[in-house]
Amino acid sequence: MNLILLFESDFLAPDRVRLTGRRLAHVTSVHRAAVGDTLVVGLAGGLLGSGVVTSLDPLELRVTLDRQPPPPLPLTLILALPRPKVLNRVIAGATSLGVKQIHLINAWRVEKSYWKSPRLASLEEQCILGLEQARDTILPTITLHRLFRPFIESFAPSGRPLVAHPLASLACPRSVHGEVTLAIGPEGGFIAQEIDSFQRAGFTPVSLGPRILRVETAVPALLSRLF
Amino acid sequence: MNLILLFESDFLAPDRVRLTGRRLAHVTSVHRAAVGDTLVVGLAGGLLGSGVVTSLDPLELRVTLDRQPPPPLPLTLILALPRPKVLNRVIAGATSLGVKQIHLINAWRVEKSYWKSPRLASLEEQCILGLEQARDTILPTITLHRLFRPFIESFAPSGRPLVAHPLASLACPRSVHGEVTLAIGPEGGFIAQEIDSFQRAGFTPVSLGPRILRVETAVPALLSRLF
Numbered sequence: 001m002n003l004i005l006l007f008e009s010d011f012l013a014p015d016r017v018r019l020t021g022r023r024l025a026h027v028t029s030v031h032r033a034a035v036g037d038t039l040v041v042g043l044a045g046g047l048l049g050s051g052v053v054t055s056l057d058p059l060e061l062r063v064t065l066d067r068q069p070p071p072p073l074p075l076t077l078i079l080a081l082p083r084p085k086v087l088n089r090v091i092a093g094a095t096s097l098g099v100k101q102i103h104l105i106n107a108w109r110v111e112k113s114y115w116k117s118p119r120l121a122s123l124e125e126q127c128i129l130g131l132e133q134a135r136d137t138i139l140p141t142i143t144l145h146r147l148f149r150p151f152i153e154s155f156a157p158s159g160r161p162l163v164a165h166p167l168a169s170l171a172c173p174r175s176v177h178g179e180v181t182l183a184i185g186p187e188g189g190f191i192a193q194e195i196d197s198f199q200r201a202g203f204t205p206v207s208l209g210p211r212i213l214r215v216e217t218a219v220p221a222l223l224s225r226l227f
Numbered sequence: 228m229n230l231i232l233l234f235e236s237d238f239l240a241p242d243r244v245r246l247t248g249r250r251l252a253h254v255t256s257v258h259r260a261a262v263g264d265t266l267v268v269g270l271a272g273g274l275l276g277s278g279v280v281t282s283l284d285p286l287e288l289r290v291t292l293d294r295q296p297p298p299p300l301p302l303t304l305i306l307a308l309p310r311p312k313v314l315n316r317v318i319a320g321a322t323s324l325g326v327k328q329i330h331l332i333n334a335w336r337v338e339k340s341y342w343k344s345p346r347l348a349s350l351e352e353q354c355i356l357g358l359e360q361a362r363d364t365i366l367p368t369i370t371l372h373r374l375f376r377p378f379i380e381s382f383a384p385s386g387r388p389l390v391a392h393p394l395a396s397l398a399c400p401r402s403v404h405g406e407v408t409l410a411i412g413p414e415g416g417f418i419a420q421e422i423d424s425f426q427r428a429g430f431t432p433v434s435l436g437p438r439i440l441r442v443e444t445a446v447p448a449l450l451s452r453l454f
Contacts, residue, residue, distance in 0.1 A: 070436065070437040070438055092441075093441070093443070093444045096438060096439075096444055097438065097448070133439060133440065133441055134438035134439055134440065135437065135439060136438065174401070175401065208451075209297065210297040210362065211324065211325060211361035211362065212229045212361055212362060213323055213361065213447075214319075214320070216316070216320070216443070217323055217324065218447075220440075220447040221324070221448070221450070221451035222451070224447070224448035224451040224452045
């Protein structure tokens with residue numbers, strides 16, 4: 001927790017917050033904060049700043065919010081729904097990298113059972129972990145699309161639309177200027193008909209090279225290469 | 228498993244292998260292979276090729292090994308030993324990206340208990356998973372260094388030596404030519420004295436920007452930016 005993310009409901013006064021729950025436990029047991037210590041804080045959806053510990057029980061901070069959060073990545077990320085075991089990590093990781101628009105979509109190789117995962121109901125928690133990790137305050141928007149065809153037929157990509165595809169002949173571009181929409185397939189990849197649908201919707205297939213990467217490795221590798 | 232990794236002990240004849248254990252289970256239950264199917268195979272330390280299923284019980288393949296594995300990354304990776312929960316993923320991920328030299332080192336913020344993790348004894352399994360994922364055959368060499376000072380005082384970096392440090396004023400370079408040695412710190416980062424030691428050993432501190440990333444996100448992000 002490199003930042004304590006604050007919510008409006010934590011404020012007792014404009015410059016005074018009380019921490020509860022997971023943040024209280026973390027500041028007490030990991031930071032081992034004492035009265036007078038300064039912690040990095042940020043208001044969800046707002047500014048970054050610092051919080052001075054004014055009391056330990058209850059745990060209260062006097063906060064100053066005076067800095068902009070880091071700039072967002074100009075990227076819309078479309079992900080074939082990963083298996084539940086990796087979903088949390090992928091969402092927290094993408095959030096820590098600064099992604100603000102995530103579409104989780106169906107695909108032929110997404111197992112139907114993945115859509116029943118209880119983790120789909122708690123994605124905001126993973127976004128919060130990603131923001132705390134990266135010292136950011138702006139939560140991403142995550143949209144679920146349980147049907148591939150209606151999604152691809154109605155989706156209007158922002159900026160340059162790319163679909164990661166190990167068989168593509170074009171290499172993924174580097175250090176792009178402007179917005180990108182990037183689609184990443186499931187384990188085993190998008191099938192040929194899905195790649196065709198992406199191409200009809202204006203997407204260009206691009207490859208990261210001969211190595212096939214897991215989605216949790218591919219997301220940071222592709223984003224770091226693009227921006 | 229995008230590639231079935233073969234070992235010398237699997238060969239019944241120069242072009243005939245029998246699969247057992249985890250690979251047998253995977254080919255039977257996930258690939259659902261039938262006689263006549265062709266699978267991507269590779270010999271550990273050797274060539275890639277294809278294997279045609281000639282019988283199911285026992286599972287035997289007729290193999291042709293005729294292609295070089297993908298080129299390795301010209302990188303030596305120095306990692307402060309991650310906590311056991313993420314160690315496996317980081318090693319498999321780095322292997323899938325093509326890293327062939329990994330040094331796991333101690334640092335002030337590495338908890339002593341991490342060095343007692345049973346996972347340290349099974350890192351080769353994670354390397355094999357990474358090779359199977361990325362369709363590579365060359366296992367990385369992993370070296371453990373339980374003491375920071377003797378390591379940094381005797382280590383001779385290959386190529387350009389960099390140490391990732393969120394407070395560095397220099398941005399991590401992009402699309403580097405030639406070899407790089409890259410050091411990545413523990414959660415919370417290397418302490419100032421450790422960064423000093425790296426600098427005395429010729430390393431340049433470089434930053435990925437204001438976002439602090441988890442090691443499993445930082446490794447692919449840094450490697451993808453460097454190469």
